[in-house]
Amino acid sequence: MCTSATIAHAERRGSALPTWELGLALGAASLPQYMGSDERYNFAAPLPYFIYRGDRISMDRGSLRAALFNIKQLSLDLSLGGGLPVRNSNRARAGMPGLKFNLQAGPRLNWKVYHHGESTLNLRLPVRGVLDTSGSFLGWLSEPDIQLHYRATPALKLEFTAGLLFASKKYHATFYDVAPAFVTPARPAYQSGAGLHSASITARVRYQYSDNITLFSALRYRNLTPGTISRSPLVKSHHYLSMTVGMAWSIFQSETVSRITNNR
Numbered sequence: 001m002c003t004s005a006t007i008a009h010a011e012r013r014g015s016a017l018p019t020w021e022l023g024l025a026l027g028a029a030s031l032p033q034y035m036g037s038d039e040r041y042n043f044a045a046p047l048p049y050f051i052y053r054g055d056r057i058s059m060d061r062g063s064l065r066a067a068l069f070n071i072k073q074l075s076l077d078l079s080l081g082g083g084l085p086v087r088n089s090n091r092a093r094a095g096m097p098g099l100k101f102n103l104q105a106g107p108r109l110n111w112k113v114y115h116h117g118e119s120t121l122n123l124r125l126p127v128r129g130v131l132d133t134s135g136s137f138l139g140w141l142s143e144p145d146i147q148l149h150y151r152a153t154p155a156l157k158l159e160f161t162a163g164l165l166f167a168s169k170k171y172h173a174t175f176y177d178v179a180p181a182f183v184t185p186a187r188p189a190y191q192s193g194a195g196l197h198s199a200s201i202t203a204r205v206r207y208q209y210s211d212n213i214t215l216f217s218a219l220r221y222r223n224l225t226p227g228t229i230s231r232s233p234l235v236k237s238h239h240y241l242s243m244t245v246g247m248a249w250s251i252f253q254s255e256t257v258s259r260i261t262n263n264r
Contacts, residue, residue, distance in 0.1 A: 018253040021051040027216075027246025033086050034099065034175055035198065036224055036235035041084060049248065053258040072112070079108035079126040081141075092236050096182045099175070100132040104141060118151040124163075130171060139171030145200075155208040162201045165222075169194040176232035187233045195228040198240070212251070218244040 028044040052059040081104035088098050108126035115121075124145050130138040145163025152158055172192035183189050200222040207215045222240035224230050230238060 016257040017053060019053055019256045019258045020254045021250045022252040023049055023051075023212075023248055023250040025049050025246055025248040027244055029242065029244045031084075031242035032237070032240055033084065033090055035222060035240050036176070036229070036232070036237060037086070037090065037092065038236035039090055039092075055258070074112075075110045077108035077110060077124075077126070078105065079128055080105055081128060083130075092187075092234050095184070096178075100134055100136075102130050102132040102138055104128040104130050106140075120149040122147045122149070137170075138174045139168035141168075141171060141197075142166045143200075157206040159204040159206075160202070161204075162199075164199050165197040165227075166195065167197045172197070172229050176229040176234050178233055190232045190234070192229045192232060197227045197229060198222045198224045199226060200240075209247075212249060214248040214250070216244075216246055216248065218242075 083102040086099040106128035178190040202220040224238040
């Protein structure tokens with residue numbers, strides 16, 4: 001295993017880090033039950049993570065990445081996401097079928113538009129298919145965005161993202177349609193279409209507290225007002241706000257190191 005001093009020195013130089021790491025992330029989050037809900041989930045959970053840094057393929061806590069065509073400015077991610085289950089105890093969906101946990105996966109093309117010093121600007125173009133835990137296909141999502149990375153100090157990294165979320169008619173129907181059988185005096189029938197869902201901005205902070213401990217936080221705001229589903233009776237709030245805070249503990253690290261840059 002790498003010594004802590006070796007890894008800390010590599011991080012400060014911004015030139016080399018362990019080829020792989022295995023650790024545990026402990027986090028707490030608060031977010032709406034679904035995009036458009038005025039009811040929230042608040043929870044905390046531990047999650048294991050694995051990081052691999054290869055010359056052409058790398059995997060971090062959020063994606064699997066491969067370089068394309070020997071062009072350093074282009075890479076391809078396996079973009080991942082998910083949605084929490086929503087029971088019919090949710091007031092807006094009372095009496096309607098509950099929503100199961102869903103998994104999202106698909107390719108994401110990344111273009112490093114600009115890199116200078118400690119700043120990197122990326123354009124990301126993902127497409128994800130959505131499946132719930134029963135195996136039902138819920139449609140497609142695409143969330144192109146612009147992402148700015150900035151290393152304020154050797155230990156402090158900042159990330160700002162602005163993007164638009166587009167979804168297929170099937171995805172919108174799953175979350176926002178109201179069939180005639182579920183109409184109430186306060187919940188009229190509604191049928192959605194494909195198109196823009198919302199616009200979002202996200203800020204993330206990561207701080208290397210010690211050789212093996214990283215602190216992180218994230219804040220995301222999403223506005224559903226410009227979306228095609230904004231008039232659904234199941235959209236009780238056009239303002240989505242999610243918050244996450246936690247720490248990552250790198251428990252095991254490889255003896256070998258990989259050459260990297262400070263910003264992806």
